[in-house]
Each structure stands twice: as C-alpha cells, then as structure tokens.
Amino acid sequence: MNRPVVVGVDGSPSSLTAAEHAARAAVARSRPLHLVHGYLHPLGYGVPLNPYDLGVPAPTAESHRMLEQVAAELTDRHPTLRVEVRQVPGGAGVTLVQESRRADLVVVGSRGVGGFAGLLLGSVSSQVAQHGHCPVLVVRPAEEPIPVDGPVLVGVDGSEPASLAVRLAADEAVRRGTDLVLVHVRPPERAGAVPQEAAESASAGQAESAELLAGAAAQVRADHPVLTVVERPVRATSPEQALIEASGEAALVVVGSRGRGGFAGLLLGSVSQALVQHAHCPVLVAHPHEPAG
Structure with a gap:
C-alpha cells in the first residue's frame, strides 16, 4: 500500500507553507502527494441549500483552480513529485482525520482561513493533531522561514x-x-x-x-x-x-x-x-x- 502524504490546502498562507513542507516530505519518502480541500456549503457543514435536496453539494470551480495552481507550483519546484488534487464535501478537520487512515503522513498549517492572529493553532490543526490515525506534521505560520538546518x-x-x-x-x-x-x-x-x-x-x-x-x-x-x-x-x-x-x-x-x-x-x-x-x-x-x- 503506497500511502500518500496528505496536506490540507485552503489557499491561506499557512496552508501554502504546509503544502511546501508536504511536498518535501513526499519527495523524501518517494510517496505521492495529495492536496485535499475539505469544503463546506455556504450555509452549513455540507448541508444543501434546499433542505429537501439530499444531494451532496458540488465542489467549487474557484477552489479547483486554487488546488491546480498550488499543484503546478509544487511540481515546478519538485519535478519528481506526483500530485493529486481532490475536493471533499465536509469540514476540513473531519476530512483530514478521515484521510489520515490511509496516509503515510498528514501535514497541516498552524492556522487556516479566518484564523485569528493571536491563536497559535487553529481548530482544524488542533483537531487533526489530536485525532489523526497516522503521524501528523504541524508547521509554523508562513511568515516564519522553513528551517533547513539544525537537528x-x-x-x-x-x-x-x-x-x-x-x-x-x-x-x-x-x-x-x-x-x-x-x-x-x-x-x-x-x-x-x-x-x-x-x-x-x-x-x-x-x-x-x-x-x-x-x-x-x-x-x-x-x-x-x-x-x-x-x-x-x-x-x-x-x-x-x-x-x-x-x-x-x-x-x-x-x-x-x-x-x-x-x-x-x-x-x-x-x-x-x-x-x-x-x-x-x-x-x-x-x-x-x-x-x-
């Protein structure tokens, strides 16, 4: 089973920093990289607009473009990287915890979209760090450089x-x-x-x-x-x-x-x-x- 490295991407600076860490980890492990966006319906947690419509809300074109752009930038920097992008209907934290059951490593940024600057760890990061079913890498905010030296x-x-x-x-x-x-x-x-x-x-x-x-x-x-x-x-x-x-x-x-x-x-x-x-x-x-x- 070639478990992938999974990273949650929502377009925030923190998640883009996490994606770079995840790409490096995937290359080092010779694993594929999965960019996952857990999306919510605008009015609730995956709930359809019409309460009588029991279908699953569709992924957005805007989020798909964001994922494809991130994937392109990562493969440009890491030519050997194999990347798959996917949108999943559901909360980001729950989605990544589920993904962790089949992953080699899950990577999350310390804050996501809407994260308060004073909070060092967002709710999604905390949820995945607590409940992950594989090792979970929590990376620091984008304004801090990615460390390359040190033990x-x-x-x-x-x-x-x-x-x-x-x-x-x-x-x-x-x-x-x-x-x-x-x-x-x-x-x-x-x-x-x-x-x-x-x-x-x-x-x-x-x-x-x-x-x-x-x-x-x-x-x-x-x-x-x-x-x-x-x-x-x-x-x-x-x-x-x-x-x-x-x-x-x-x-x-x-x-x-x-x-x-x-x-x-x-x-x-x-x-x-x-x-x-x-x-x-x-x-x-x-x-x-x-x-x-």
Missing part, C-alpha cells in the same frame, strides 16, 4: 508513545542528513531537603535519566549505525518549557501522543499539546499508522 529533537520518558516518537525522529534525521538529539527532562531537587537525601535523590535521578537516554540511543544506533545521536539530560521545573526552549535550535521536534502517566482517554498529553502550540519549529505528532484495511 531533529525528541523527548524520551520511557513510555510507549515516546518510543514511537524516537523511532520516527530517527527516520526523519536520516532522511534529512542531520543529527538526532534525545532529551530527557527531570525535575529539580526539592527545596529544603536534607543534604544527604538530596544527594541520593540527585544521584538516582541522574542514573534514571542516563539509563533512559542510553536505552533509547542504543536502539536508534542499532537501526541506524551511521546516525549521530546526542543524549541530552536536562533538569527543569517544566518539561514543556524545557522542550519548547530546546526546539529553538531544531529543524523538527517529534512528540509522542502521550507521555509517561498520560491518561488513556487523552489523545495528546500536556507536553505534546504545549509543543504543538508553542514550539519554535515544525512539530511531528507520532500517532501510529492505522492498520491497512
């Missing part, structure tokens, strides 16, 4: 979602020809602790951090012997803030859908949500692929 960064905490994130991050680092940085964040020592207890706690924390990083690095090196892997233990009050700050030097940060201690009912943990919202570079949310049916 791929991923957090390590020993959880299964983090292990998937590490595997995807390693694959990305190999494709990009860059380093992989494994980060483990542990909390600072408790204030007012007895010196001996504080020293023992610090030693145990350092040992746990080193063990988690070494285990993750060993697996990566076994799969990718030539990849440069950097192990970085960090002490910080807030794991979210530490990883957000670290993302400033990265070309990509990869996050698991949930971390250690995450509730099963939560599709994105607090650290993942914070990075999707505030990281200084694109964020890849490591959802496992839906089984091919």
Whole structure:
C-alpha cells in the first residue's frame, strides 16, 4: 500500500507553507502527494441549500483552480513529485482525520482561513493533531522561514508513545542528513531537603535519566549505525518549557501522543499539546499508522 502524504490546502498562507513542507516530505519518502480541500456549503457543514435536496453539494470551480495552481507550483519546484488534487464535501478537520487512515503522513498549517492572529493553532490543526490515525506534521505560520538546518529533537520518558516518537525522529534525521538529539527532562531537587537525601535523590535521578537516554540511543544506533545521536539530560521545573526552549535550535521536534502517566482517554498529553502550540519549529505528532484495511 503506497500511502500518500496528505496536506490540507485552503489557499491561506499557512496552508501554502504546509503544502511546501508536504511536498518535501513526499519527495523524501518517494510517496505521492495529495492536496485535499475539505469544503463546506455556504450555509452549513455540507448541508444543501434546499433542505429537501439530499444531494451532496458540488465542489467549487474557484477552489479547483486554487488546488491546480498550488499543484503546478509544487511540481515546478519538485519535478519528481506526483500530485493529486481532490475536493471533499465536509469540514476540513473531519476530512483530514478521515484521510489520515490511509496516509503515510498528514501535514497541516498552524492556522487556516479566518484564523485569528493571536491563536497559535487553529481548530482544524488542533483537531487533526489530536485525532489523526497516522503521524501528523504541524508547521509554523508562513511568515516564519522553513528551517533547513539544525537537528531533529525528541523527548524520551520511557513510555510507549515516546518510543514511537524516537523511532520516527530517527527516520526523519536520516532522511534529512542531520543529527538526532534525545532529551530527557527531570525535575529539580526539592527545596529544603536534607543534604544527604538530596544527594541520593540527585544521584538516582541522574542514573534514571542516563539509563533512559542510553536505552533509547542504543536502539536508534542499532537501526541506524551511521546516525549521530546526542543524549541530552536536562533538569527543569517544566518539561514543556524545557522542550519548547530546546526546539529553538531544531529543524523538527517529534512528540509522542502521550507521555509517561498520560491518561488513556487523552489523545495528546500536556507536553505534546504545549509543543504543538508553542514550539519554535515544525512539530511531528507520532500517532501510529492505522492498520491497512
């Protein structure tokens, strides 16, 4: 099954930046690129103008021209790219979540048409990042340049979602020809602790951090012997803030859908949500692929 890279395109600057990221990802993966526009009827969510008319509203010629123009510009910049354009009746978020069941990767811009400037993540981006059935790449606004240098960064905490994130991050680092940085964040020592207890706690924390990083690095090196892997233990009050700050030097940060201690009912943990919202570079949310049916 040659799963495509799928990107939502609505003509907004954010979606055009997402389309460029998606084109690069499709070329790197040797996958086709699908430009998808989920359209709504002017009076509602796919509801026909006449309530007695049960037909599906037709796609618009204007949107088709927009998609064809984007496709032409992408193939001009990436001659080996295979592009398909499609309009789907329905909300953009629901459409892309459905598309993710058959995709290798879904790419979304951080804001779409009508997105408020103060919101770092639009409702569509948030919906797809939360509910995607394959890895989801959230890219930054168009006014921020596409980063090409810098390592791929991923957090390590020993959880299964983090292990998937590490595997995807390693694959990305190999494709990009860059380093992989494994980060483990542990909390600072408790204030007012007895010196001996504080020293023992610090030693145990350092040992746990080193063990988690070494285990993750060993697996990566076994799969990718030539990849440069950097192990970085960090002490910080807030794991979210530490990883957000670290993302400033990265070309990509990869996050698991949930971390250690995450509730099963939560599709994105607090650290993942914070990075999707505030990281200084694109964020890849490591959802496992839906089984091919």
